[in-house]
Amino acid sequence: MSPDDGSVAGTGEFALIQAVTNGRRQPATTLLGPGDDAAVVAAPDGRVVATTDVLVQGVHFRLDWSSPEQVGRKAVAVNLSDVAAMGAKPTTVLVGFACPPDTPAQVVTEIMNGMWAEATRGGVGVSGGDMVSADQIVISVTALGDLEDREPVTRSGARPGDVLAVCGRLGWAAAGLAVLRRGFRSPVGVVNAQRCPEPPYPAGPQAALAGATSMIDISDGLLADLGHIAAASDVGLDVHTTDLEISTRLQEVGTALGADPLRWVLTGGEDHALAATFPPFDELPEGWRRIGAVTMPGSGVTVDGKEYGHEGGWEHWQQH
Numbered sequence: 001m002s003p004d005d006g007s008v009a010g011t012g013e014f015a016l017i018q019a020v021t022n023g024r025r026q027p028a029t030t031l032l033g034p035g036d037d038a039a040v041v042a043a044p045d046g047r048v049v050a051t052t053d054v055l056v057q058g059v060h061f062r063l064d065w066s067s068p069e070q071v072g073r074k075a076v077a078v079n080l081s082d083v084a085a086m087g088a089k090p091t092t093v094l095v096g097f098a099c100p101p102d103t104p105a106q107v108v109t110e111i112m113n114g115m116w117a118e119a120t121r122g123g124v125g126v127s128g129g130d131m132v133s134a135d136q137i138v139i140s141v142t143a144l145g146d147l148e149d150r151e152p153v154t155r156s157g158a159r160p161g162d163v164l165a166v167c168g169r170l171g172w173a174a175a176g177l178a179v180l181r182r183g184f185r186s187p188v189g190v191v192n193a194q195r196c197p198e199p200p201y202p203a204g205p206q207a208a209l210a211g212a213t214s215m216i217d218i219s220d221g222l223l224a225d226l227g228h229i230a231a232a233s234d235v236g237l238d239v240h241t242t243d244l245e246i247s248t249r250l251q252e253v254g255t256a257l258g259a260d261p262l263r264w265v266l267t268g269g270e271d272h273a274l275a276a277t278f279p280p281f282d283e284l285p286e287g288w289r290r291i292g293a294v295t296m297p298g299s300g301v302t303v304d305g306k307e308y309g310h311e312g313g314w315e316h317w318q319q320h
């Protein structure tokens with residue numbers, strides 16, 4: 001690898017760090033960083049929400065399916081979504097980044113541009129990170145968040161009689177995955193949903209303020225993720241399919257591919273909608289829609305009162 005071949009090896013570790021950190025305007029919550037041994041970030045209420053998720057090339061994204069910018073956006077989005085799911089607002093993002101030596105430096109800077117774009121959408125910046133060598137691209141993102149004066153909305157507070165609601169899209173990323181897997185690139189709406197989610201970040205704090213009793217973001221699939229609320233809260237959760245609007249776009253893609261769009265809605269991950277439970281007589285906050293009810297413990301997650309006969313979502317190390 002020669003110094004001018006445009007690869008990360010040719011560019012050099014520290015020149016690359018300079019290139020991706022220089023000239024970035026940090027938000028006020030970044031008190032110091034990047035550039036020192038650690039960043040110093042404001043934690044206005046004295047508690048810090050912290051979460052991390054890893055994206056691996058070939059598992060979470062493919063560079064022949066997505067642009068580097070979309071990959072960077074997705075890496076940040078899935079983490080900011082976890083912050084929102086606690087009812088918190090993000091304060092900063094840190095990135096652990098690994099790639100092979102012949103990776104074009106341009107690909108790395110574009111991934112970082114995507115990370116910054118999504119961090120900015122969430123009102124934060126990228127305040128630190130690490131860059132190392134590996135056989136494939138691995139992006140590990142840590143996001144921190146602030147609860148302000150709210151209590152965290154956990155997976156464990158749902159009560160029988162509560163309303164089950166969601167905010168954000170369901171099934172779109174799964175439809176996009178099915179399209180991409182068959183070698184197509186359109187319709188672009190669902191394909192872009194797979195390339196990069198658009199989680200409804202403000203809906204997390206909004207649900208917390210509205211008295212949500214439990215909350216989770218849908219990363220693996222609606223039924224799989226509701227299973228975590230059911231287990232943590234020791235309740236049953238029943239999804240009412242009559243409340244799940246299946247958009248005409250999903251129906252069209254389902255017809256074109258000979259697939260059932262309801263299955264994408266119930267078991268597709270990666271849209272990062274928020275699911276939450278609310279006390280029964282409260283009005284749902286704007287943008288939230290009822291999709292079912294919290295039932296008595298013992299029944300787990302059901303669909304129209306019955307067990308669902310398929311996997312509820314993605315699980316790593318399983319065949320998909």
Ligand SMILES: Nc1ncnc2c1ncn2[C@@H]1O[C@H](COP(=O)(O)OP(=O)(O)OP(=O)(O)O)[C@@H](O)[C@H]1O
Nearest residue numbers: 051052053054078079082085216217218219220269
């Ligand atoms: N190696 C680990 N050590 C400690 N805690 C872990 C580890 N891996 C996962 N966890 C914790 O287990 C819980 C469930 O992890 P999981 O990754 O399923 O949640 P998530 O990040 O919300 O979902 P997803 O990764 O599908 O977006 C989280 O609290 C996570 O921090």
Ligand SMILES: Cc1ncc(C[n+]2csc(CCOP(=O)(O)O)c2C)c(N)n1
Nearest residue numbers: 058059060061062177219220269270314
């Ligand atoms: C190339 C490629 N193949 C398959 C998929 C589908 N996929 C990967 S991880 C995951 C669940 C969420 O991940 P995690 O649990 O790690 O947050 C899903 C649905 C993809 N995105 N890209």
Ligand SMILES: [Mg+2]
Nearest residue numbers: 052053054219
């Ligand atoms: Mg995770």
Ligand SMILES: [Mg+2]
Nearest residue numbers: 082085217219
């Ligand atoms: Mg989550």
Ligand SMILES: [Mg+2]
Nearest residue numbers: 219220314316
């Ligand atoms: Mg997962």
